[in-house]
Amino acid sequence: MAVTLANPEALPKVDLYRQVAVATGTKLVFTAGQVAVDAEGRLVGEGDLAAQVEQCYLNVAAALAEAGATFDDVAKLTVYVRDWTPDKMPALADGISRAAAKLGVTPAAPFTGLGVAALAGPGLLVEVEATAVLG
Secondary structure, rough: OOOOEEEEOOOOOOOOOOOOOEOOOEEEOOOOEOOOOOOOEEEEOOOOOOHHHHHHHHHEEEEEEEHOOOOHHEEEEEEEEEEOOOOHHHHHHHHHHHHHHHHHHOOOOOEEEEEOOOOOOOOEEEEEEEEEEEO
């Protein structure tokens, strides 16, 4: 595996992700930010953050698969949440858990969450992008 994930003892442990990814591969894969739309371009989970997070992760998985990668190869995730407030964390975690269960993975790569004022289209609550490393 080209990516090893770790939680240094000197940093807090977070359930959703690991603090560090060490990549030793030779091929980088960058996904575009994925939003909660299906293959036909229809919004999934209007007004439902957990449903939209789930769809974003499923879309990231599809983008990774196109490059021959999986969540096991992800070195970094960036998640943009419209109008972020800390009370949205349970819905974010629920969406990630639902996607992980469907995909049979544990997406635990280092994760940066950013609150943003708006995303690219109406009704979009979240966008997720990934960087993966293949051996």
